[in-house]
Amino acid sequence: MDGILNALVLLSNFVIVPAMAYGSQLALGALAVTLIYAILRFSDFAQGDTMAFGAMATILFTWVLQYWDVSISPLPTALLALPFGVLCTVALCLLIDRWVYRFYRRVKAKPEVLMIVSVGVMFVYNSVVRFIIGPGDRWFVDGQRFIITAPAFKRLSGLDEGVAFKTTQGLTILTAVIVVAALFWFLNRTRTGKSMRAYSDNEDLALLSGIDPERVVRTTWIIAAALATIAGVLYGLDKSFKPFTYFNLLLPIFASAIVGGLGNPLGAIAGGFTIAFSEIALTYAYRKFLAYLTPGEWAPQGLVQLLSTDYKFAVSFVILVLVLLLRPTGIFGRRSP
Amino acid sequence: MKKLLVAMALVLLASATASAETIKLGVLFGYTGPIESLTPGMAKGAELAIKEVSDSGALLGGAKVVSVRGDSTCTDSAAARAAAERLVTSDKVNAIVGGDCSGVTIAVLKNVALPNGVVMISPSATSPALSTIKDNGLFFRTAPSDARQGQVISDVLKERGVKSAALTYTNNDYGKGLADSIKTNFEKAGGKITISAAHEDGKADYTAEVGALSAAGGDVLIVAGYVDQGGKGVIRAAVDTGAFETFLLPDGMIAESLPKAIGKALDGSYGTVPGTDSPGAAKLGALAKKAGFKGGTPFVPESYDAAALILLAMQAAGSSNSMKLKDKVMMVANAPGEKIYPGELAKALKILAKGGDVDYVGASAVELIGPGESAGNYREILVKGGKITTVRYR
Numbered sequence: 013m014d015g016i017l018n019a020l021v022l023l024s025n026f027v028i029v030p031a032m033a034y035g036s037q038l039a040l041g042a043l044a045v046t047l048i049y050a051i052l053r054f055s056d057f058a059q060g061d062t063m064a065f066g067a068m069a070t071i072l073f074t075w076v077l078q079y080w081d082v083s084i085s086p087l088p089t090a091l092l093a094l095p096f097g098v099l100c101t102v103a104l105c106l107l108i109d110r111w112v113y114r115f116y117r118r119v120k121a122k123p124e125v126l127m128i129v130s131v132g133v134m135f136v137y138n139s140v141v142r143f144i145i146g147p148g149d150r151w152f153v154d155g156q157r158f159i160i161t162a163p164a165f166k167r168l169s170g171l172d173e174g175v176a177f178k179t180t181q182g183l184t185i186l187t188a189v190i191v192v193a194a195l196f197w198f199l200n201r202t203r204t205g206k207s208m209r210a211y212s213d214n215e216d217l218a219l220l221s222g223i224d225p226e227r228v229v230r231t232t233w234i235i236a237a238a239l240a241t242i243a244g245v246l247y248g249l250d251k252s253f254k255p256f257t258y259f260n261l262l263l264p265i266f267a268s269a270i271v272g273g274l275g276n277p278l279g280a281i282a283g284g285f286t287i288a289f290s291e292i293a294l295t296y297a298y299r300k301f302l303a304y305l306t307p308g309e310w311a312p313q314g315l316v317q318l319l320s321t322d323y324k325f326a327v328s329f330v331i332l333v334l335v336l337l338l339r340p341t342g343i344f345g346r347r348s349p
Numbered sequence: 350m351k352k353l354l355v356a357m358a359l360v361l362l363a364s365a366t367a368s369a370e371t372i373k374l375g376v377l378f379g380y381t382g383p384i385e386s387l388t389p390g391m392a393k394g395a396e397l398a399i400k401e402v403s404d405s406g407a408l409l410g411g412a413k414v415v416s417v418r419g420d421s422t423c424t425d426s427a428a429a430r431a432a433a434e435r436l437v438t439s440d441k442v443n444a445i446v447g448g449d450c451s452g453v454t455i456a457v458l459k460n461v462a463l464p465n466g467v468v469m470i471s472p473s474a475t476s477p478a479l480s481t482i483k484d485n486g487l488f489f490r491t492a493p494s495d496a497r498q499g500q501v502i503s504d505v506l507k508e509r510g511v512k513s514a515a516l517t518y519t520n521n522d523y524g525k526g527l528a529d530s531i532k533t534n535f536e537k538a539g540g541k542i543t544i545s546a547a548h549e550d551g552k553a554d555y556t557a558e559v560g561a562l563s564a565a566g567g568d569v570l571i572v573a574g575y576v577d578q579g580g581k582g583v584i585r586a587a588v589d590t591g592a593f594e595t596f597l598l599p600d601g602m603i604a605e606s607l608p609k610a611i612g613k614a615l616d617g618s619y620g621t622v623p624g625t626d627s628p629g630a631a632k633l634g635a636l637a638k639k640a641g642f643k644g645g646t647p648f649v650p651e652s653y654d655a656a657a658l659i660l661l662a663m664q665a666a667g668s669s670n671s672m673k674l675k676d677k678v679m680m681v682a683n684a685p686g687e688k689i690y691p692g693e694l695a696k697a698l699k700i701l702a703k704g705g706d707v708d709y710v711g712a713s714a715v716e717l718i719g720p721g722e723s724a725g726n727y728r729e730i731l732v733k734g735g736k737i738t739t740v741r742y743r
Contacts, residue, residue: 025590025591026556026557026559026560026563026590027560030554030556030557034554149577151610158589161591162589162590162591162592163591166591174591176589176590176591178589247553250554251553251554252553252554252582253553254551254553256551257551257552257553291557292557295557295560295561296557296560296561296564297560297561297564297565298564299564299565300563300564300566301564315544315561315564315565316564317561317564320546320561321546321548321557321558321560321561322547322549324557
């Protein structure tokens with residue numbers, strides 16, 4: 013019995029808890045991608061760097077707050093700075109929309125053109141972030157780091173294995189739940205949300221019924237910027253902030269959005285967790301886990317690792333390719349990408 | 350007659366001043382990149398020796414020596430080559446102190462130093478590959494090869510009663526070379542390396558890597574990585590998940606920033622870093638303190654010695670030309686001759702000017718063996734109360 017419990021705890025420590033947190037971060041990013049795709053009808057490649065910009069703005073405000081000795085210990089100060097970070101990112105997205113994307117909307121540019129435009133925007137964000145905060149690693153989490161540490165868990169439970177649950181992991185999951193609930197309430201219950209869905213379903217019909225397209229676009233950017241900032245800050249808090257890793261996040265985020273079906277918010281969330289769990293579960297070495305479940309002499313000699321951890325990104329890439337080949341509309345399929 | 354003598358003296362003096370050249374030394378370290386917290390001290394160490402020689406006025410009839418810095422980035426070979434190319438062709442340096450990390454040092458040696466015939470003395474490139482590389486006698490290092498560090502680490506592990514260890518290394522020439530050497534030596538001594546896995550630098554999260562290491566198990570985790578990069582990330586993830594409690598830290602991981610970043614959990618971890626208890630280290634410490642920096646941080650003594658060796662070899666060769674001075678490096682570094690410690694470079698220059706011989710001991714007890722690399726003195730360290738403390742010297 014202890015063997016099974018130990019195995020479960022071990023798996024939680026290295027697979028389930030990290031994948032839940034990572035999945036939540038991906039889901040939030042994928043939601044932003046999917047919203048922009050549904051309403052503005054293009055794939056926003058600047059997503060990863062919008063997240064980096066939002067996280068950077070939040071870090072700057074965190075430093076100011078820390079300088080003033082404002083803190084909400086045991087929670088990280090960054091949570092307090094988050095609203096300011098969101099405001100900055102929203103302002104940036106609205107400005108870029110006005111200066112760049114609006115022109116292409118007016119001339120009714122094809123989605124492919126808009127997509128390439130967003131690649132350009134991505135490079136601009138990329139440089140702006142590096143210019144302001146530098147390319148290095150930033151570690152900005154403070155306050156209580158753990159809800160429960162591995163040694164404390166071992167002491168409490170009397171098991172051989174411990175599970176560490178970081179404050180940032182708890183916060184990530186909790187925040188993701190709240191944000192997703194609020195977003196769905198907004199889309200399904202409010203007038204603006206309904207007009208957004210109408211616009212997404214049929215643009216011409218929505219225009220005929222008097223929906224202001226610029227207002228819908230504005231609202232979309234505000235929500236997408238807020239989602240990106242929250243995802244970026246949570247990822248940075250949980251792991252560490254470095255502009256390049258945010259650029260790298262683009263692939264798993266797009267994989268998440270596409271697996272769930274681009275344009276489908278529920279799918280984005282499911283996609284986020286699918287990608288996160290596949291990446292982590294496929295690269296985990298199961299030797300110790302199996303050793304707990306099998307009698308002594310049956311314990312495997314090798315690591316029982318399907319893929320080296322270096323291939324993490326390859327996992328999301330393969331899933332992306334498979335979904336595009338077999339079910340191009342995503343698991344939940346709504347609109348063909 | 351008297352007037353004639355005075356005139357002759359004046360002419361001689363004038364010609365002496367006219368012939369005193371300005372010698373340039375390139376200081377090629379990674380001021381940006383994974384060991385950027387170590388390099389400022391290293392550069393200051395090298396420049397301290399340069400200034401000492403320049404101020405003495407005893408080198409080649411009063412030559413001035415200046416340093417020109419170049420950024421090797423530690424990891425980007427193309428950038429390092431470009432920086433070295435600039436040092437050699439546009440700044441026209443006479444020799445180079447550097448590079449720092451093994452990969453870029455190999456790249457610079459092959460592509461810039463060899464074709465242009467420029468001497469390089471690296472204070473910190475420790476890959477075993479550099480022992481056998483074709484260098485036309487242009488490359489030396491005041492750091493020992495990692496083949497030696499592997500031996501020392503294996504001894505440390507054995508003495509602490511470690512029977513099995515997991516090993517992870519940064520995926521480059523330095524990491525791979527050191528990891529292989531540790532594995533060979535430790536297994537020869539009867540220990541067991543449960544896993545030897547590479548990690549990539551520059552990731553946000555190393556939980557997955559640590560998961561694999563933890564599945565393999567072991568009494569300690571050996572992290573042959575970089576302190577400002579993946580190495581720190583691996584340790585943080587291992588501490589967070591409770592996978593390992595004790596870490597063995599090779600030279601690339603030893604900096605005060607590590608206990609500061611990890612905190613109490615690092616107490617009890619130990620490691621090795623090139624260092625010596627010879628009086629030279631203390632003398633450099635005093636000189637460095639006067640100049641306003643720390644002489645005890647990793648590779649600072651080696652950097653001082655690298656610059657000093659180049660300049661002493663110039664004096665012995667009577668020329669600042671790399672092709673001439675390269676044959677004198679081993680001579681000034683090793684016995685016989687008068688022992689020279691940091692702060693005594695002027696004395697050494699005078700002895701050499703008179704045709705004497707010196708045995709440069711310097712700050713890191715330099716003794717060049719084989720293809721021109723340090724025999725290797727190591728400091729065993731222990732992290733105690735958030736500080737890096739010295740256990741003993743080997």
